[in-house]
Amino acid sequence: MKIVKTISRMQSLSDEARRQGRPIGFVPTMGALHDGHRALIRTCRRENKLCVTSIFVNPLQFGPDEDFARYPRPEKKDVLLAKKEKVDIIFYPSVKEMVPTGFLTTIDVTTITAGLCGRFRPGHFRGVTTVVGKLLNIVQPHRLYLGQKDAQQCAVIRQMIRDMAFPVHVRIIPTVRESDGLALSSRNKYLSREQRREAVWLYRSLQAARRYIGQGHRQSREVKRFMRRLLRENTKGRVEYIACVDPKTMQAVTHIQKGTLIAMAVQIGPARLIDNIIVRS
Amino acid sequence: MKIVKTISRMQSLSDEARRQGRPIGFVPTMGALHDGHRALIRTCRRENKLCVTSIFVNPLQFGPDEDFARYPRPEKKDVLLAKKEKVDIIFYPSVKEMVPTGFLTTIDVTTITAGLCGRFRPGHFRGVTTVVGKLLNIVQPHRLYLGQKDAQQCAVIRQMIRDMAFPVHVRIIPTVRESDGLALSSRNKYLSREQRREAVWLYRSLQAARRYIGQGHRQSREVKRFMRRLLRENTKGRVEYIACVDPKTMQAVTHIQKGTLIAMAVQIGPARLIDNIIVRS
Numbered sequence A, B: 001m002k003i004v005k006t007i008s009r010m011q012s013l014s015d016e017a018r019r020q021g022r023p024i025g026f027v028p029t030m031g032a033l034h035d036g037h038r039a040l041i042r043t044c045r046r047e048n049k050l051c052v053t054s055i056f057v058n059p060l061q062f063g064p065d066e067d068f069a070r071y072p073r074p075e076k077k078d079v080l081l082a083k084k085e086k087v088d089i090i091f092y093p094s095v096k097e098m099v100p101t102g103f104l105t106t107i108d109v110t111t112i113t114a115g116l117c118g119r120f121r122p123g124h125f126r127g128v129t130t131v132v133g134k135l136l137n138i139v140q141p142h143r144l145y146l147g148q149k150d151a152q153q154c155a156v157i158r159q160m161i162r163d164m165a166f167p168v169h170v171r172i173i174p175t176v177r178e179s180d181g182l183a184l185s186s187r188n189k190y191l192s193r194e195q196r197r198e199a200v201w202l203y204r205s206l207q208a209a210r211r212y213i214g215q216g217h218r219q220s221r222e223v224k225r226f227m228r229r230l231l232r233e234n235t236k237g238r239v240e241y242i243a244c245v246d247p248k249t250m251q252a253v254t255h256i257q258k259g260t261l262i263a264m265a266v267q268i269g270p271a272r273l274i275d276n277i278i279v280r281s
Helices: A007-019 A035-047 A075-084 A116-120 A124-139 A151-164 A186-190 A193-214 A220-234 B007-019 B035-047 B075-084 B116-120 B124-139 B151-164 B186-190 B193-214 B220-234
Strands: A002-004 A024-029 A050-055 A089-091 A105-109 A143-147 A169-173 A238-245 A261-268 A271-278 B002-004 B024-029 B050-055 B089-091 B105-109 B143-147 B169-173 B238-245 B261-268 B271-278
Touching (some): A002 A007, A007 A024, A007 A089, A007 B007, A024 A035, A035 A050, A035 A169, A050 A075, A075 A089, A089 A124, A105 A151, A116 A124, A116 A151, A116 A238, A124 B151, A143 A151, A151 A169, A151 B124, A186 A271, A193 A220, A193 A261, A193 A271, A220 A261, B024 B035, B024 B124, B035 B050, B035 B169, B050 B075, B050 B124, B105 B151, B116 B238, B116 B261, B124 B151, B143 B151, B151 B261, B186 B271, B193 B261, B193 B271
Parallel strands (some): A024 A050, A143 A169, B002 B089, B024 B050, B024 B143
Antiparallel strands (some): A105 B105, A261 A271
16 A cells, blocks of 8 residues: 655556556545445445545635644554555645645535535535545546535535536445444544433434424424424534435425435534435435 | 537547547637637647647636627637647537536636736636636646736636646747737737727837836836836727736736736727736846
């Protein structure tokens, strides 16, 4: 496994692979790798000749009051996990390499970024699209692997790729969960034992919503109220949003249908947690 | 020569050339090709195995009161010229192909775009960078050819390419001029015979400024005043701006040095004309 720190070296390795006709798969991460990342990497490995993972805690996607400084950075553990999963290349640039002094460019996607997480994290998606766009130019992958847990991020990146004609195919991989249902996230580390017990109620409320919808309650307002009540009764968390939206446009729907995305963000103690499901019928 | 209308076809031709290790050169244009474009194409041909020219009158880079509708589109003549110059591929997409309904993404470069043309054409450079970024993803060139006449555009695109790590080398080609010095431009077609006579004063005032600077007048304010007087005395044109700037950052300098860019925009009748020189000593 190669650990590549510079853009120029990564680009020449990608050039070489492309010249040899070896399909490149790419898993962008912020490190603190867990089984969710592992699922992305395994699919990437299976579907490509060259499997590239980037580890970059992207300062542009954190707000000034967010957790950039304390975001976990377990370098050695990450490298070991990647090696064990037979990643071919870790692209591991410094902040200076990716966002040097005098950096003046941004990529923006409108509309899709306005609601949900975008409403509570102004500038977040601009940071995501700017850096993911740059990573695509550096790694030049044939396939990009993203986790369904970040549903809005998936929609935003897909839109950017379509609009800007990045020559890459996007693959969305299902959310990986703990045995009790909590979606894996690097931010779960922030939780105390009690908060960890409460955190499972994100997924429980989503599952309960699915059953509730199955019983014929298809008004978004009603379903959201139902979920809020469950969270209020079972956690001390602060609900940032619960949204019933079209999974491509992220526009709210009043009536829930097959394919509707139900997404949520809840602050539990020091951790801002997100989760979502797609309504199946 | 191939004429390619779709993004997917262009991308597969570029993929093929890259797999074969054939260097791709790219000349983006808005058509109405003239000897300025010809100079770009000839250098591109000489330096690459595959020479790609795009013809796309980019609606995103025109303001609502600008000349998008009347911009010349001599399709047959353009195709003939390209053929004669041995262009391998003309990428000739429709507006719908490049900017379909539901297009939501922009690329922005700050600071460099604020002054000069950016001040008088709000949104212009956002339109340029968004579409040039997209064209780079489609054509995937090794080398990009731009004309020095659009000095600010060159600086903005260079900055975008550096910031976003587009894997392409930028080549800037000197401005091509009529025998009397007028910089070639598709917009020269808008000029009446009298306006055409006046238009030469853009370059004459730049040359006069060069001599004036050579005589020791190095204060930007003094040189700009000198140029304005020449233009006022010899044309009925309206000076939009005359600027003495650093050619990379487009930031104004008070004292003119070797390498300073003197750039100007003048409205002469229906034509907004631009020109510039770099101070040589």
